[in-house]
Structure formats: structure tokens, C-alpha cells
Amino acid sequence: MKALVCRKPGKLIFEDRPAPGRPGAGWALVSISHIGICGTDYHIFEGKHPYLAYPRVMGHELSGTVTAIGEGVAIELGERVVVNPYFACGKCIACRHDKPNCCVSIEVLGVHRDGGMCEELLVPVANLYPVAGLSLVDAAAVEFLAIGAHAVRRSRLAAGRNTLVIGAGPIGLGTALFARIAGQAVTVMDVSRERLDFAEGQLGFPVIDGASLSPVDLVRERTDGDCFDLVFDATGNKASIQAAFSYVAHGGALTMVSVIKDEISFSDPEFHKREMLLIGSRNALGVDFDHVMAAMHDGAVPVAKLITHHTTLEDSPHDIARWAHQKSGLIKAVIVI
Structure with a gap:
């Protein structure tokens, strides 16, 4: 599959990588549709992020479609989803207190582990939320709004x-x-x-x-x-x-x-x-994703005004490097797969 890799600060490479393979129990394979480009991604490109090791596939503001499921997964093939990019351990003090967003061993897609600036991604089904009528481009804005x-x-x-x-x-x-x-x-x-x-x-x-x-x-x-x-x-x-x-x-x-x-x-x-x-305030919880999607359905969030720029995965190395320094007119850029 195609993926965008930040090899080191200032160096973005568009390259072929092995496809993720079949999902195991409790996991699903998502065909990525849209990726919001976050300030975190620009910080990674510029070498300013405090929690990162290179090389890294960036991308954590994700929407897509479920194309394969593992055993015990209660989600339908073809379901359009928003990805919650925070992978928690489920056992630490924060997780035991229902705060997986600040899990002691948290792994955030695109930061601690490779993210979604690629064509396919394996995700725990617990981290997938049906978009419930939102377009996939609007769904890619849910995570940053949930912050x-x-x-x-x-x-x-x-x-x-x-x-x-x-x-x-x-x-x-x-x-x-x-x-x-x-x-x-x-x-x-x-x-x-x-x-x-x-x-x-x-x-x-x-x-x-x-x-x-x-x-x-x-x-x-x-x-x-x-x-x-x-x-x-x-x-x-x-x-x-x-x-x-x-x-x-x-x-x-x-x-x-x-x-x-x-x-x-x-x-x-x-x-x-x-x-x-x-x-x-760190990351977000499932209740915040739900709140955002409900507000978007109610028309309380003018997503079309916030998403000002679009690019493709192939053009993203050039565009991310440019937008990191030239932000005139830019609010939110989205990569379209």
C-alpha cells in the first residue's frame, strides 16, 4: 500500500509499504478515506513534538470504511467510521478511573505508533465510531473538534x-x-x-x-x-x-x-x-466524539468553513512542507485518498 512517512524532521517520503493483512480478534481493517492534517503533524515534520521517534507514518484525524473484521467484532463490513486514535492499555490507574485518554502507556496513532496517512489501517473495533450520516470528509474533522x-x-x-x-x-x-x-x-x-x-x-x-x-x-x-x-x-x-x-x-x-x-x-x-x-486537557474520550458528532448533525458546527484546503496522498509531501510555513488562508487541510 502507499504511505506517507516522515523519515526525520523536514523529510517526507511517499513510499510503498506492506499491506496490514487480516485483522485479528477484536480488530478491523479500515480503508482510509480522509485524513485531517493536524498541528501535531506539522510539529512532527518540524521536529518539535515531545513524544516522537522517527521514522513515523503520521495521521490521526481519520475517517474510512471497514473492509475486513476479526472474530468477535460487532461492526458491519462497509460501515463508515471515525477512528479514535488513542490506544489505551485498559489496566493503568488512568484507565481504571475511566480516563483512557491519559493512559500511562497510551499510544496515539501517528505519534507513538504509525498512523493513518496510508491506504489501509488495522484498528481495534472499540476505537471505531459509525459516522451516523456524516460525510466522510466531515467525519475526518471529528477528532480535532473532540479535543x-x-x-x-x-x-x-x-x-x-x-x-x-x-x-x-x-x-x-x-x-x-x-x-x-x-x-x-x-x-x-x-x-x-x-x-x-x-x-x-x-x-x-x-x-x-x-x-x-x-x-x-x-x-x-x-x-x-x-x-x-x-x-x-x-x-x-x-x-x-x-x-x-x-x-x-x-x-x-x-x-x-x-x-x-x-x-x-x-x-x-x-x-x-x-x-x-x-x-x-489531553486528547478526548468517546463521550466527546459522540458530542461532536451530535453537534455536527444539529448544524452547530460549520465544518465546511473550517476545512479550507484539500490535497491527495501523492501530493501531501509537498503540501505539508509548504503549509508548515505558509498558513495564509489555512484553517484545516484534509488529505483525500
Whole structure:
């Protein structure tokens, strides 16, 4: 089969690989249809991902069709599915507490093990969710939207709160959309005027220009001096994450959606006087995938506006390398098999 392999940072190879073979008990073979290109994939290409060994077949935002099944599999041949790319051990403390998304031994497709930028993939049937009427191109957006939906659910603050999402990339916009679906009053911050224009003009969010000389003054002005009850950082940028602490209201919370290699620091007195919560959010759970698909069915997620670019598997080495550095007009790109 054909596969896209990142041999090392900066080197993508389109090559032939052996087909996966027949699925064993509890597994299914999926013919991959569409692959969303994630910030994680760009980070892998650029050598910035903290959990990766090369070479690697990237790709974890996946939709496809079941073409073969192993014993004991309760799914039909021909079923169109979304792939949950998080493979958990089922035994560790996180799994025992129903948090397989942060399993001690988690293996994420396209990160810890080879992913779906290929023609076929073996997947445990427990990681497959029927698309239930969604198109396969829309289904490829479910996983990245589930990251935001999970972060919102992790935040645990009530509806009606003033919420700031920092970062108007796909994960940030997904977080903003699901915060709004949860009834929060959402503002989006970014340093890119183009992305702010998209968030405001296409998605209807009020925005704050993070490239201004004093964004914290804009935050205070927008909130009558209170700052935001809930702040999400989805930038993957150390300086942004550290600055986000100052945007949180007293009694509020900061949820860190992105992951970086660096250590971060913050003022302990400022943290304590706010009695603020600092929340990590990693991956997503099945309930988040279900929530996203239900919201998409209800028309609450404008997927067609979010998917701005398409490519093929054959053209993806060139396009991924280009889009890693040229992001003008790009929100979400999808590989079509």
C-alpha cells in the first residue's frame, strides 16, 4: 500500500509499504478515506513534538470504511467510521478511573505508533465510531473538534461565564465553538489579523488582538476590569501560555489545551491570590466524539468553513512542507485518498 512517512524532521517520503493483512480478534481493517492534517503533524515534520521517534507514518484525524473484521467484532463490513486514535492499555490507574485518554502507556496513532496517512489501517473495533450520516470528509474533522469539546468539558465552569480562547487555529476554534455550544460567552484572541478576521467574520466571535502592545489591558477593558472567568490556551507557544495566567479572573480557571516541549513558569502570588484552577486537557474520550458528532448533525458546527484546503496522498509531501510555513488562508487541510 502507499504511505506517507516522515523519515526525520523536514523529510517526507511517499513510499510503498506492506499491506496490514487480516485483522485479528477484536480488530478491523479500515480503508482510509480522509485524513485531517493536524498541528501535531506539522510539529512532527518540524521536529518539535515531545513524544516522537522517527521514522513515523503520521495521521490521526481519520475517517474510512471497514473492509475486513476479526472474530468477535460487532461492526458491519462497509460501515463508515471515525477512528479514535488513542490506544489505551485498559489496566493503568488512568484507565481504571475511566480516563483512557491519559493512559500511562497510551499510544496515539501517528505519534507513538504509525498512523493513518496510508491506504489501509488495522484498528481495534472499540476505537471505531459509525459516522451516523456524516460525510466522510466531515467525519475526518471529528477528532480535532473532540479535543476542544473535551477541554470545555474539563473546565467544569457553568454556562454564561466570560470565556477567552487564545489561539485561532483549528484546535482553538474548535474549543471556542464548543464553549459557545456549552452556553459560555466566548472571545477569541490571536496575534494573526487574518485568523481574527476569520473567527469574527466567519464564526461570529468577538476578538482581541494579542499582537497589541498590551493585550492584558484589552482583556481588562473587555471585561470591566474583571478578566475572564475561563481561559483556554491553544497556541502551543510558551510566551502565550505564561501570559495567559494574567487574563484569568479571581476565582477563575486556565485550561491548557496545547502541549509544548518547554517548561513554563508563573507568579505564585498571582496564582494564589486568584485561587485559580490550572487544568490540563489531553486528547478526548468517546463521550466527546459522540458530542461532536451530535453537534455536527444539529448544524452547530460549520465544518465546511473550517476545512479550507484539500490535497491527495501523492501530493501531501509537498503540501505539508509548504503549509508548515505558509498558513495564509489555512484553517484545516484534509488529505483525500
